[in-house]
Amino acid sequence: MSRVFLIFFTLVLLPSLRADRAAEIAEIHVAVLGGRERIEALKSFRAEGHVLVASGAQVKFTMMAARPNQIRLETEKGGRTLVQGWDGSSVPWEFDTALWPPRYRDMVVGAARTFMVDAEFDDPLVAGEGRGFTLEYAGQFEADGRKMLRVLVTRRLVETFSLIVDEETCLIQMRVEQRESAGGRGIRVATHYADYRAVDGVLLPHTITLSIDGKVTQQTKIARIEGNPTLEDAFFSRPAPAPAVKTPMESDAKKPADPVPSDNR
DSSP: OOOHHHIIIIIIIIIHHHHHHHHHHHHHHHHHHOHHHHHHHEEEEEEEEEEEEEOOOEEEEEEEEEEEEEEEEEEEEEEEEEEEESSSSSOOOOEEESSSSOOEEEEEEEHHHHHHHHSSOHHHHHHHGGGGGEEEEEEEEETEEHHHHHHHEEETTTTTEEEEEETTTOOEEEEEEEEOOTSOOEEEEEEEEEEEEETEEEEEEEEEEEEETTTEEEEEEEEEEEEEEOHHHHHHHOOOOOOOOOOOOHHHHTSSOOOOOOOOO
């Protein structure tokens, strides 16, 4: 009989307890960020800063985002401008002045997939089931003398990753996931979040460090975030191609020829 109760606890009660603990962590996290009301009142933002890559080069960027998953990213380096955007429904697009002739085009599949995943306005602890996230508590550990909580996140039974939450502050410190490199190789991607500051009463990270297989590849430093700028939906959509401009010769070629005068006298 005792073994039956053990099986019942393992298969039924334990997952429920893990979900309850994850829900508790999410509730505290929302409160720490500023509360549900303030979070939902922040409907868009504009962020400016720079990205420091492993080679030491700096790339300036401006990012605009709006609920629930609209995003536009503009980067500039050495005279090259790259604009990428997604309206939350169609195919992500980009415009790169390094390519000739520069034109608006669909993003390649792998880059588009990552771009869409990263476009979520709220983190999974805030968004929860409403955006398709399932949370499960996965234990705790110590790092640099601080207790960390691990929350396993699954989205629509396809995407799975872990969130590392500081037990004391209940702020997300890191996101860890397995992704596929451009060459098809499995890689471990860790995104570290730090320097939380208030934007319209909501705490947002201002330093984001990306590591691949334990090696830092880039660090994003946000200098300024403006809350709730006016951003129309069309701002995130792929611009329609400009109509072709006809040259004077093309216009003349399409004109009907002047009638030949008759010689009836």
